[in-house]
Amino acid sequence: MSLKKEADEGITFDTFMEGVWRQNPVFVMVLGMCPTLAVTVSAVNAVSMGVATLFVLVSSCLLVSLIRNLVPKEVRIATYIVIIATFVTLVDYIIQAVSLSLYEALGAFIQLIVVNCIILGRAEAHASKNPPLKAVINAMGMGIGFTIGLLALGATREILGAGKLFGFSLFGEHFQPWVVMVLPPGGFFVLGGWLLLFSHMRSRSEKGAAHE
Amino acid sequence: MNEPTPVHTTPSNKIIVTMGLVASICGVLIVAAYESTQDAIANNKRIMVERAVFKVLPGAAKVSEYVATPSGIQALTGNVPDGGVKFYAAYDSAGALKGIAAEAAGKGYADMVRVLYGYDTQCQCIIGIGVVSMRETPGIGDKIITDKEFLKNFDALDVRVNAEMSALMNAVKVVKHGTKQNAWEIDAIAGATVTTKAVGRGINESAQKLLPLLVPHVAELKP
Numbered sequence: 001m002s003l004k005k006e007a008d009e010g011i012t013f014d015t016f017m018e019g020v021w022r023q024n025p026v027f028v029m030v031l032g033m034c035p036t037l038a039v040t041v042s043a044v045n046a047v048s049m050g051v052a053t054l055f056v057l058v059s060s061c062l063l064v065s066l067i068r069n070l071v072p073k074e075v076r077i078a079t080y081i082v083i084i085a086t087f088v089t090l091v092d093y094i095i096q097a098v099s100l101s102l103y104e105a106l107g108a109f110i111q112l113i114v115v116n117c118i119i120l121g122r123a124e125a126h127a128s129k130n131p132p133l134k135a136v137i138n139a140m141g142m143g144i145g146f147t148i149g150l151l152a153l154g155a156t157r158e159i160l161g162a163g164k165l166f167g168f169s170l171f172g173e174h175f176q177p178w179v180v181m182v183l184p185p186g187g188f189f190v191l192g193g194w195l196l197l198f199s200h201m202r203s204r205s206e207k208g209a210a211h212e
Numbered sequence: 213m214n215e216p217t218p219v220h221t222t223p224s225n226k227i228i229v230t231m232g233l234v235a236s237i238c239g240v241l242i243v244a245a246y247e248s249t250q251d252a253i254a255n256n257k258r259i260m261v262e263r264a265v266f267k268v269l270p271g272a273a274k275v276s277e278y279v280a281t282p283s284g285i286q287a288l289t290g291n292v293p294d295g296g297v298k299f300y301a302a303y304d305s306a307g308a309l310k311g312i313a314a315e316a317a318g319k320g321y322a323d324m325v326r327v328l329y330g331y332d333t334q335c336q337c338i339i340g341i342g343v344v345s346m347r348e349t350p351g352i353g354d355k356i357i358t359d360k361e362f363l364k365n366f367d368a369l370d371v372r373v374n375a376e377m378s379a380l381m382n383a384v385k386v387v388k389h390g391t392k393q394n395a396w397e398i399d400a401i402a403g404a405t406v407t408t409k410a411v412g413r414g415i416n417e418s419a420q421k422l423l424p425l426l427v428p429h430v431a432e433l434k435p
Contacts, residue, residue, distance in 0.1 A: 072222035097252035
């Protein structure tokens with residue numbers, strides 16, 4: 001049984017690092033692009049969105065993993081969606097309670113975490129086949145990887161488009177903001193730049209491996 | 213999905229029980245989260261309103277919500293009734309009426325531009341505006357927050373109500389940059405006409421609706 005074998009494999013460092021680096025959701029798998037492009041106009045927004053997604057990802061993977069042997073496979077996707085939607089609703093309330101201005105900045109993208117394919121993908125591909133601890137560690141890695149991806153975009157766009165980082169002015173009064181970077185097209189420019197960098201790095205390391 | 217057609221299927225009562233169980237757990241979680249965050253959310257909303265009102269009516273210290281209807285004005289409880297207009301009455305720390313604040317909305321370049329304006333009952337004019345929400349182009353449309361010359365329009369924008377108490381004496385109008393002549397005109401920002409017009413139209417619409425209902429009853433607003 002391949003399922004059984006996978007579950008018996010221990011928790012390694014790679015269980016965590018898979019999502020942070022090797023299978024990074026933003027830069028390698030290119031998943032969840034809708035929030036990635038839409039909310040990364042500033043570093044604060046990017047980190048908040050990343051943390052909200054991380055919370056939903058970890059909690060729903062935990063619950064999915066706990067009930068993995070109870071759920072009949074015919075209705076597993078429906079069950080996962082209900083669980084994910086529940087945690088998204090929790091996050092929605094929590095963000096409103098923490099800061100309304102942040103809630104307005106993130107807008108509809110909080111509710112849209114429900115359809116973020118990273119979360120359903122993790123629940124289906126990993127949490128439903130692994131014990132809770134392993135599922136949580138893997139989900140945490142993915143969530144942190146996603147947050148890092150968003151922060152990389154958000155910080156770049158905020159620096160170029162507003163001359164600030166986390167709201168602090170970097171270049172003084174004479175900086176002329178590159179406004180397009182905080183507009184929707186800027187999201188694509190910056191994402192393109194990061195993807196270029198990552199695939200360049202990957203092709204170099206593959207070449208290096210081939211030489212050895 | 214890649215597996216061969218399953219030979220045995222799960223009995224439907226098991227499916228129903230599992231789904232019911234999961235749904236109940238989720239329901240409990242949502243209710244718990246709602247109950248525990250409700251107070252904080254209400255508090256946040258109140259603080260946000262107060263901060264916005266204090267910005268357009270400097271010196272105010274207390275805000276109450278009211279609604280103006282054709283039959284008079286009363287404190288707002290629950291939802292705004294049909295034909296009613298919601299507004300905020302602001303009082304200073306001594307308890308005297310400092311002014312009225314109300315919301316105006318106009319269609320801008322990207323989305324609705326929502327502003328809050330402060331109205332002074334003495335001079336019957338608008339004495340300040342603040343943006344509640346907008347998605348205008350950064351660097352162009354957002355000049356309505358930063359452009360000092362534009363904000364000067366709202367030092368004393370004339371919104372007197374006519375003698376019949378049916379409408380404003382002069383409708384608020386946005387005019388081309390540099391051609392403002394009357395106290396009820398708004399000088400547009402060159403290069404951000406769409407956004408300025410949205411603000412002007414929104415204020416005119418809201419003032420035309422609210423002020424004829426409010427002005428005859430202003431005296432009732434003493435705390």
